Amino acid sequence: MIPVSVLDLAPVTEGSTVGQAFANSLDLARHAERLGYTRYWLAEHHNMPGIASAATAVLIGHIASATTSIRVGAGGIMLPNHSPLQVAEQFGTLASLHPGRIDLGLGRAPGTDQATARALRRYFDGADTFPRDVQELLAYFEPALPGQAVQAVPGAGVEVPVWLLGSSLFSAQLAARLGLPFAFASHFAPDQMDEALALYRSQFQPSARLAAPHAVLGINVVAAETRERARRLFTTQQQSFVRLRRGMPGLIPPPIDDIESWWSPQEKSGVERALACAVVGDADEVAAGLAAFVARHRPDELMLTANIFDHAARVRSFELAYGAASRI
Structure with missing residues (x-):
């Protein structure tokens, strides 16, 4: 059987509340775990009344604490909205609390409209820094070196699988170059799916994190x-x-x-x-x-x-x- 996983946006329905949305997500995660789903991912969106997963790391912790075996993660964290150090600390904390169960998927879109993106990115230089930010984040998960000036605590030396997410060719090529698993957003942007998959698989370079494309x-x-x-x-x-x-x-x-x-x-x-x-x-x-x-x-x-x-x-x-x- 091919592995199957769940992507949840913690939907807030008409006539309901954010609190009920969180309760529904938790109930669905427990059902998914009992059924045998591999992962339960939550996505970062902002200024969207119908999506309650803006504080993605917090909600991941909530779901992971109430389940026992299913992997729980981000599909994804929109890295341009955050500093790599803060993301490493958050997911280092989650992985220390729930060893072997936390996934970190990274995207380079803001996950919101332009006005909200400006509100989020007060000191942000631009999406062009995404490859550098990914590499900085990966470095924070490596064991700290003697005299290292900045460390992720928790995070350094903690095992956190990192995925790249995308709906175009850019992240497919970057995931291949860095030797990372890749998730394509074909559920809402399928146009470049086949080309992105072909590029990822043909250009994949094995890494310490991943030996073959996934x-x-x-x-x-x-x-x-x-x-x-x-x-x-x-x-x-x-x-x-x-x-x-x-x-x-x-x-x-x-x-x-x-x-x-x-x-x-x-x-x-x-x-x-x-x-x-x-x-x-x-x-x-x-x-x-x-x-x-x-x-x-x-x-x-x-x-x-x-x-x-x-x-x-x-x-x-x-x-x-x-x-x-x-x-x-």
């Missing part, structure tokens, strides 16, 4: 007892994408019966392109869809995400999805 692909999976129910549940994510592109991000909306009358043809085309890596249907359809996706792209691991309004339906979707993946 690529993870994101995919939207919405599963339910019937095809019709799954498609209706998926309208929540479709609406969220349209609202974001309209400049009206908000709380996660409930599903609707007729998405065709809700969006314009141009909006439909844009969302279908962004969410092209999606498998929606009953258990058999999801199994077939996942099998076809794996056969075509040959990922080493799948990162499943599902923005479903009803928490019970979301948990059930991940249950059905895991069963479907087990058939591959």
